[in-house]
Amino acid sequence: xxxxxxxxxxxxxxxxxxxxxxxxxxxxxxxxxxxxxxxxxxxxxxxxxxxxxxxxxxxxxxxxxxxxxxxxxxxxxxxxxxxxxxxxxxxxxxxxxxxxxxxxxxxxxxxxxxxxxxxxx
Numbered sequence: 001x002x003x004x005x006x007x008x009x010x011x012x013x014x015x016x017x018x019x020x021x022x023x024x025x026x027x028x029x030x031x032x033x034x035x036x037x038x039x040x041x042x043x044x045x046x047x048x049x050x051x052x053x054x055x056x057x058x059x060x061x062x063x064x065x066x067x068x069x070x071x072x073x074x075x076x077x078x079x080x081x082x083x084x085x086x087x088x089x090x091x092x093x094x095x096x097x098x099x100x101x102x103x104x105x106x107x108x109x110x111x112x113x114x115x116x117x118x119x120x121x
Contacts, residue, residue, distance in 0.1 A: 003049050009060050010070070021057045024050055 009017065028050040035041055063070070 003053050004056075006056055006060070009056060017057060017061065021054065024054050024057070028054065 004020065012020065028047065031041055031047050031050070035044075035047070041047070
């Protein structure tokens with residue numbers, strides 16, 4: 001079975017997705033069993049691709065369950081960012097009495113290994 005792209009997964013009906021997902025899981029379990037028994041797999045990279053495809057199916061199912069549209073993420077991020085900036089701007093407009101920051105302390109010079117060894121002796 002060929003690996004399916006995200007847009008192709010979204011076009012499938014729920015029943016088709018469930019059927020395809022069960023087929024992918026069956027194929028993955030068969031490959032994992034073959035590998036566990038010490039058999040050789042024709043394409044070992046297929047296991048990784050199957051896992052990723054199963055994860056895509058699960059992700060899309062969860063997005064639909066939550067009502068998240070694929071392009072709505074960017075729109076939600078923009079709409080949420082605007083009020084957050086406005087809220088931050090209001091407190092910043094008020095003069096705040098903050099204590100002065102301490103100047104950075106100078107770094108101490110490191111001793112070389114020979115100096116450390118000299119101190120130990």
